[in-house]
Amino acid sequence: MRMKKWRTYLLGTALLGLLATAAPMAASAASYTVGPSDSLWSISVKFDTTIAKLKQINGLTSDMLLTGQVLQVPPPSYMTAYKAEAGDTMWIIANRFSIPLNKLMAANKQLADPNIIWQGLDLNVPKRPAGFRDGFFPLKKGTYSPYGNTYADSRTWSSDGAAVRSHEGVDIMAAEGTPIYSTLGGTVVQAGWSELGGWRLTIRVDSSTEFYYAHMSRYAAGMAKGAVISKGQLIGYVGSTGYGPEGTKGKFDPHLHFGIYKTSPYAPVDPFLFLKWWELG
Structure with a gap:
């Protein structure tokens, strides 16, 4: 009986290991990998937060960052943090939040393949403005710097x-x-x-x-x-x-x-x- 239990344990352990290996590797929507030109300021602008908040949630005591360093970042104010449920697809989530599929996919560039998502995956869901949802961004991609909300400054x-x-x-x-x-x-x-x-x-x-x-x-x-x-x-x-x-x-x-x-x-x-x-x- 003891040997049978041991074999069952080994089989379960091996199966868990296989599942862990097979799970797609993608950055969580709640994390960010520091690039060569990044600074706390540029990351704070990108995620519409503050340098102080980034330092607090990451336990940083200085402004120094290393390329490849992974930081935890709060969801931007213009996104809703969402954890994928069993049976979810990007299409299902887009319909659940009444947003276009292309915008949901654009908000989750961290996914290696948006057709492969799994239960528990952290995603960003864009918040819909009250109107004018068919507008055109006034500057072309690649011609401007990351920006934050300077309204009411x-x-x-x-x-x-x-x-x-x-x-x-x-x-x-x-x-x-x-x-x-x-x-x-x-x-x-x-x-x-x-x-x-x-x-x-x-x-x-x-x-x-x-x-x-x-x-x-x-x-x-x-x-x-x-x-x-x-x-x-x-x-x-x-x-x-x-x-x-x-x-x-x-x-x-x-x-x-x-x-x-x-x-x-x-x-x-x-x-x-x-x-x-x-x-x-």
Whole structure:
């Protein structure tokens, strides 16, 4: 009887070992492998968190990182952390959360093969914005730096140097001259110089919403008040204009400032979740 139990134990151990070996190897959605150019700052921006939070959850006492080091990262604010259940497929999960399959797959690049998932696998599920889900990201992939949510950050510049204001958009850093594309179709309602926004463009996309693009180096041809714009149309180029009289530039690094405003009453809306949704393609 003892020998039979021992054989059963060995068989079970061998089976568990085989299953462990056969399980697909993929990085968890809750972990990140440090690359050669990574820093705590760049990782914090990528995952919409803070350096202090990364250091806390990883027990780090300095800012030094090593290439290949694996860090635990919190789910970004624009994602829902999800643990795959028995019988799940990416298609089933996409339908469960009412999101397009292509966006779910784009949010989980850590999977070697998205057709192979298993119970307990950590996944990122993109959060759906309240509207405008068919928008187009304003900069092409590979032309801009990772960005975080700068909406509601403090800004101190004003013409008299005294005002402190709340930032009403998200800044996306890119080289000067990088093409900017309209996220949705609409009609240009404002064009020209703004003391804060430099060369800026405001496009009304529906009866109560306007999208705002600021700090351009120049406009694309045909950009004028009243012009009708198509989604994905070239509208201008990244610059560093603003914070002064017409022609002022270079007071900050080149970037696109993107904002969303409701018109009645006129008030800013946090555009970060919309941008992250559009960025998935």
